[in-house]
Amino acid sequence: xxxxxxLHFIDExxxxxxxxxxxxxxxxxxxxAFVWRGRTWQVTEVxxxxxxxxxxGRQARNMAPAxxxxxxxxxxxxxxxxxFRVRMEDGRAFDLYFDRAPEKAGDRKGHWFxxxxxxxSEAPA
Numbered sequence: 541x542x543x544x545x546x547l548h549f550i551d552e553x554x555x556x557x558x559x560x561x562x563x564x565x566x567x568x569x570x571x572x573a574f575v576w577r578g579r580t581w582q583v584t585e586v587x588x589x590x591x592x593x594x595x596x597g598r599q600a601r602n603m604a605p606a607x608x609x610x611x612x613x614x615x616x617x618x619x620x621x622x623x624f625r626v627r628m629e630d631g632r633a634f635d636l637y638f639d640r641a642p643e644k645a646g647d648r649k650g651h652w653f654x655x656x657x658x659x660x661s662e663a664p665a
Contacts, residue, residue, distance in 0.1 A: 544587075544625070544633065548657040552576065554636070556652045568638050570624040576654050581634075585627040593620035625658070633658040 556571035557580075570586040622638045635655040 542660055542662055544658040545661045546656050547659040550634075550654045550656055552654050554652050554654045556636075568622060570626060571636070571652070574636060574652065574654065582629045583626045584629050586624060587627055587633065588625040589623065591620060591622045623655070633660070 555575040557573040557575075558569070559572045562568040570589060571583060573580050573582045575581075620640045622640075624636045624638075625633065626636060627633050634657050637653050637655050638650050639653060640650040
């Protein structure tokens, strides 16, 4: 059985490009390309998508338990990440994520990050 294993931890901010702009800015689809270290990387395949709306630290304590459960499923403003596992033109695979958290008061949009490079591994029989 094959599975993906991390090859390199990167966690650097990237600019992304879409074929069509996302309908909801804070709920994007996978990008068509991203720019990392001055190079544009074209996405040829989206391998997986997932999200994490878990509140941590002080944010985990500032909400009633019933509201926390709803927020864990749907997200709440400025909390959570959307993850995308993508394959590039050259066959390399990466995990990207969109962090919904604003950086500061004047910057209410989220930011994209290249999380890690992956390698396909065959599990021992």
